[in-house]
Amino acid sequence: MKIQNPVLPGFNSDPSIIRVNDTYYIATSTFEWFPGVRIHASKDMVHWNLVAHPLNTVKLLDMRGNVASGGIWAPDLSYADGKFWLVYTDAKICDGPFKDVVNYLTTAEEITGPWSDPIRLNGVGFDASLFHDDDGKKYLIQQTWDHREYKHPFDVLTLTEYDPIAEKMLPETRKPIYGGTAVGLTEGPHLYKINGYYYIFAAQGGTVYTHEEVVARSKTLEVGSFETQPGEVFLTNFDTPYNYIQKQGHGALVETPSGEWYYASLCGRPWHHDTEAINDPRGWCTLGRETAIQKVEWDEAGWPHIVGGHGGTTEVDAPKDAILTEAPENHNQFNEFDENELDINFNTLRVPFDEKMGNINDEVPGHLRLYGQGSLENFFELSLVARRWQAFNFDAETKVKFEPKTYRAMAGLTNYYNNNHYSWVHVTWNEKNGAVIDVAEHNQTNYTTYLKDDAIKIPEGTEYVWFRTKVRTKTYTYEYSFDGENFVEIPVVLDAAILSDDYVNLTMGGFFTGGFVGLAAVDMDGYREPADFDYFKYEELPDTNEKGHSGPGLK
Missing domain, CATH: 2.115.10.20 (Glycosyl hydrolase domain; family 43)
Structure with missing residues (x-):
């Protein structure tokens, strides 16, 4: 071996x-x-x-x-x-x-x-x-x-x-x-x-x-x-x-x-x-x-x-006396939230997952409920459940029910490094269209909302929205769907380097973690608006980089 x-x-x-x-x-x-x-x-x-x-x-x-x-x-x-x-x-x-x-x-x-x-x-x-x-x-x-x-x-x-x-x-x-x-x-x-x-x-x-x-x-x-x-x-x-x-x-x-x-x-x-x-x-x-x-x-x-x-x-x-160990071939993850505790691959920030943050398979059977708390930059009250990036190329997907009544309430799928380096696709609200889908990114000290007043209107009567992110080594994108079958790519291509140790090290002394992908809910008004996630899927893809490059793929 x-x-x-x-x-x-x-x-x-x-x-x-x-x-x-x-x-x-x-x-x-x-x-x-x-x-x-x-x-x-x-x-x-x-x-x-x-x-x-x-x-x-x-x-x-x-x-x-x-x-x-x-x-x-x-x-x-x-x-x-x-x-x-x-x-x-x-x-x-x-x-x-x-x-x-x-x-x-x-x-x-x-x-x-x-x-x-x-x-x-x-x-x-x-x-x-x-x-x-x-x-x-x-x-x-x-x-x-x-x-x-x-x-x-x-x-x-x-x-x-x-x-x-x-x-x-x-x-x-x-x-x-x-x-x-x-x-x-x-x-x-x-x-x-x-x-x-x-x-x-x-x-x-x-x-x-x-x-x-x-x-x-x-x-x-x-x-x-x-x-x-x-x-x-x-x-x-x-x-x-x-x-x-x-x-x-x-x-x-x-x-x-x-x-x-x-x-x-x-x-x-x-x-x-x-x-x-x-x-x-x-x-x-x-x-x-x-x-x-x-x-x-x-x-x-x-x-x-x-x-x-x-x-x-x-x-x-491998060691000459090695004993063959059974282990998964990849790090794929699929959770339907029909258990009452988080998958071992999930993590939260700073504090354990508890009733203040949300619950699993409790108020809404087969769902992870997250109560909106502080922003994704909050060190004290944050509703975020995420797992590590463990491949350069992967898809992650979820299905969420969320009914915001203000632009200060948001819930969706995030790619996250730390409080100054993250992005997410989320359901929120604006004055023009009511419930909408938008993409935002925090890069160093700048927070950018990409779709702004052209955020994607969620049709009346829509109960769930599906989100997907496609990470492809150097860049990544977000997609949405209203039926779980037909996904539409949002025309925002993000630089994955912003979620790297090396990029964070340009402006911060703490650059020791790595990329995460996960689920988040925010309610800046403090009314704990709930977001119900039906499932989470993380699926690694084959490495497509050419050999001979210093990046992924060189063996």
Whole structure:
């Protein structure tokens, strides 16, 4: 078998990989999307299944009011003492000199939970991970943020002992353990003990095209004792612009039962507009930062190397002792809302789906009811249910009943990155035609309504409106229907790049998620006008890009 990268397509970043007996688990970041942390499982590293969202209660994760790309940064999953340990960061601030973060710890005997009440660890810095030493001691290693304007904000990696009996940190043990190299921006550390050496694997260069992973080691945990791996860097795509996958770096190491080694890291797959060169800009990653796996071999001196070179490869040999894992062939999704809970692939922003947001198969059987709340830019009260883009080409479709009485009420289908970067097709109202269909886009600081007074009039007596979006790598469109059979394309072609990490990074410090598609209802007047969605369908299409281009399709 071959591992085909990325193994977790779509927004699945900052992977923390472990093995427990014959099963591998990967925990990934979720940022402001709820529930927090996604955990996938596999026995062959080729086929993966989404099995858990550990942070599924407000007690474990309260992100109400968090900024875009705040929330869960770089969870760390480990297994020791007969249970799973999950360390996670809740980041409240992304831009500016301060990074207000809180690091928490929760544990569970089973990967599906229940997970214990969170233990508040510290706020020293983000990307904290827990190391279980062979002498029974436990340490937290983490990036340390320096807000002082005359210092570099990425200070050294800090090591602090954790007391599992008292369930608290021992701040008196805190010490700077490793400062990284001249590349800087050292973050995402994981600490391992292998053949008598302590190894630090840490990200550098920022989570963009200069991203890389560096390795250092020491016989002790003393200050100043860690030596950086000589020669070329462990993993980077900075100097491999033609690789299918880019941005590799931040990740974690795992050993198979038979002694093979693999490294899981985040990555991105950029595409280009026809008018752009391949190197500048490097491209647009509308699927966000994904997860890739590379094979690792060790040299005689005890240093790790990526098999195939530090740029990694798209296809990787699976473990020799892999156990075939059954998993869906694609990420297609069809929901008729005849259950009373959301599909595991759906997410909400910052808070869990509850009666304030709506209900499923309750007031209107076989429907998802969303009550109109704040705009799609609201950090506190928002009725939005969405799922990740996991393919460059897909269709998504829904059927909605909505009866607006003012232009301040809207409901429909959205493609969404964050509060400043999204678009949607929706039912609303205007003075000229009453109930109408319109398309709007928020691009950076500009909100544009495309059809304006020429918005499409909904015929009298129409109960439902069908919406469809067609995403085709570089562009996407919206369609509508009044009978579910005959769809009409709205003559508005939108640039998909606006929903990419790279575009958001031009104006915002938080650019860590990816494209989503989903359902939304807004009532700015505060009367909670309901929108009833009969179904949601997400269907991936074959990749049509020509090989030889740096975008999707190059194998």
